[in-house]
Amino acid sequence: MKGSVLIVGAGPAGMRAAAELINQGFKVILVEEKPTIGGKMAQIDKMFPSNECSTCTILPRMLELTSNPNMTVVAFAEVKGIDGEAGDFKVKVLKKPRYVDPMKCTACTDCFPVCPVGGIPMEFNFGRGAHKAIYFYSPFPPRKALIDPEKCTYILEGKCGDKEVPPCVEVCEPEAIVFGQKPAEVEFNVGAVILATGMDEMKTEALEALGYGKLPNVLTALEYERLLSGLGPTGGVVKRDDKKEPRSIAWYVLSNPSPTGFMTAVAEAMGTIERNPDASVSVFYEDINLARDDYANFYHRAKESNINFIKTDCISVAEGEDGNVDLTYDKESFHAEMFVLVPPYAPTEGTLKLSKTLGLEVDEWGFYSKKTDDTHPIHTAKEGIFVCGSAQEPKGIDDSIIQACSAASHAAALLAPSRRTELVPPPEKDILPVKPGDEPATLAVICRCGVNIAGLLDLDELVDYTKSLPHVKHVEVTPFGCDGVAIREHLKTKDYNRLIIGGCSPKTHEDLFSLHTEMGGLNRYLMEIVNLRNHCTWVHSTDKPKATEKAKTLMRMGESRAALLESLDDIHVTVTPACLVIGGNPSGIACALKLGQAGLDVYLVDKETDLGKTKENQNRFVEKMIVELNSNDKVKVRTEAKVGRVEGFVGNFRAEIVKNSGNESIDIGSVVVATSGDMRAESDNGDFEKDLLLQRDDKNFFIGMLGILNPLDFNTDGVFKCGSARKAMGILDAIIDGEGTASRVAGIISKQELVKSPAISVVVDEKCDGCAYCIEPCPAQALTLIEYMQKDSVKKTVEANEAICRGCGVCMATCPKEGIFVRHFKPEYFEVLINSVTGSE
């Protein structure tokens, strides 16, 4: 049985399923048909109903995933066939030719300016904005160039202008361009497959009848998202193709069984009026079906923001003056300078192709959706092949995330015996011991980054200056620092105990440079990245002397911080490999069952005398689950019981199960709250809700962590919620919720220990006087005030819980006594950075 899973589709659902599975000990291959990952989520500006920025939310997750050695991203590829059976599938994947070797391409972009073929409409922006024949598909990873074979003259005709050698090849230092590249078929041997191929806007005659493709300034909702996005073709300013900024914009939501379309219009209208409060913004719709409280709240907010909502089932469109669109509805007329259509959703081409290739059942629209009550929505007819997200049925992002977690739990339950068998072991490292008092000996590596840095700065001046900085022992200039060659070679001499890299951004390269640093034998926390590219050469490119001056300042700043850095070790928190599920209803039962099937110990506590007694559980699906549950020896069901006190923190909770026949004290690593509103703990038995800092809203549902990607999480680490504990939902949704939560839990308790970054808070007891200013502001509630005896006096100090501290630094910035600091972000580091900007002592 294989310990790996192949996921098709790298949108929010695919990426989340990947992250969940890697976290539970399975290797993941993520296949994506486009050259970059992110799906529709990478194309939209804000998400409903939270109005969060999509890019800010997804980019950190993408970077975490793509730098994980247990994740293989195969972008620009298609699944051609799946043979075998659950536990042992052979998946054939066809890699499309980029004509660029992704292992060599460093994303320096030297090739773009020299390519003579331009003006190619950007597919990622639905035809707006243009690119050269060699280009990046989108701003998202994998950041590797590709060549359009239908536009590149060298591929089409064997020549490029009048040049012997195409200019892109000439400028490419890593020699990454490979015109002879052919499609390549690879086969992956995995234990399970998850299909997450998403949805697309349905573009039919209905749209044409409303002017799409006929009148200028009629767009679809996704096209409009690209105009709202700061990474889009207009830099986040909504502009028409004639460059005019529209002052009146109308949306029309075509009839749609799911609320996704209407909510999309609401989100776009809100995004528009936020940027331009004077704009006239109207949303026309045929019907609304909001289904959820949070959707309804978002809609009400929008109504209060001066957005007009007009219900009509009869709207017609005519060309107006100056490219405007004249709308007529119910005998009224409306002039819009831009008209946005929100069509219903259709399965992607990828889904349609794949369902045929694999012979999988689809519904009348082509989604992997079952209409019978007997089949689980996540299952397909083929055991071991699961579906999730909008490919199953159009849905919002948070629902896609929950289904992705559920799919992960199904795959994990199937492959439980082979957990961790295919994980890549961490490489052997021989790290130089460096103590805080040691004199710094700094290696400076300045990256030319092709021409990105070297092309603008006076490199000689920068090198000379860097040599003159205190503690710098050697300056090495390298064409591409990211290949690690210069870093490893020089660090291996063991002559240096600090490394500064004059290069690109830590946001994209910190993990990679940390890896090179450690492979060279130096603790990763002794490395400092100076952003000479994104924060200097790329943004001050018209003034070489000023850019060089600033580069010198940035190096000086970086060097001053590097000198103070300390060697730090990761934190290890032991984990009790068990879970407590509170609430024997459909979601609690589903959660406990998936955990038991995954080979993990779980306690399920319910107040009834029998799980079958609860009304909701009298359902075919649930009854079957109860039978399986009772025969799974990993699941310990405690009926006629309540949960009293729960003490501890993630990985290390102790809970009291209260029964008339006597209490039971259990140790667990994680807690799941699956209770309905009425199951409140009684105060004389202790209140787990208070102990775990759980809060309810005015409808009695539990309030969780902020953020659309965290629907199942509480703010308290290691504690999760599902089903009717978090909102009203049907039984099938509650089951999927519970299964999703099982995946969240398994990510913790399937591990022997949690490893986390040491960049968390440390109390300086000599300075802390227990004023407690830091306690309440801590967003993670990781700080506790304690009293102690010191020479017959009672003193106070703060205890920081390193398992739950997240290193945000709010405590450090609140403290008036320098009594607490965040490792790797000490106040003195900020001081020297500030002081070194002007270069004066």
Place this chain on the structure above:
Amino acid sequence: MSNEYEPIIIAFCCNWCSYAAADSAGTARLQYPSNVHIIRCMCSGMVHPNYVMNALTQGRADGILMCGCHIGDCHYQDGNKRAEKRAEAITLMLEDFGLEEERFRLEWISASEGPKFVEVAREMTRALKELGPNPYKT
């Protein structure tokens, strides 16, 4: 040329949103004055008001820009709300120290708002150039 005053702006940018915005301004090759120097923090809530006040009263900069995530988007839930409170206090303290209000600015900038970062950088540089050097500069 060397007499022409160039304001020094220190921008504290939070790792998750505003630092990424500055990065994306670079990717898009948007241009802004080299007067702005970015210091990365994990959260806008990590910036102690003393950093700002000391930087200004010790003449280390002509202006300080504090950038964080939009309210509701903070990676740590509500660290930016702390920053907002401190910004209010800093604004009051500036008055006490005889420093003009243009010398401190708080902005919420999301990862995809590279253009906004650039706009703020340009505006603040312009405003500080007009205002003149920090009176605490020696």
Place this chain on the structure above:
Amino acid sequence: MPNIAEKMDGKKFMWDQQNYPTEKEALDKLAEYEKNGFETRLVKKENQFLVYTRRVVTEIVIEEGGQPL
């Protein structure tokens, strides 16, 4: 010099900075502290008897005029 703070059983304990010539004196003090609601630990280190205590404060009172930012 003993550590002022020690983590024991996953919890932070603080040294009382007193010298106890015998184990009995240390244990007596320990009992006294426990009567006052402190959790205690006795650590024997290089012929020294070290007493550590802690007591979690549940009601946080910010001093009058205190201005946490």
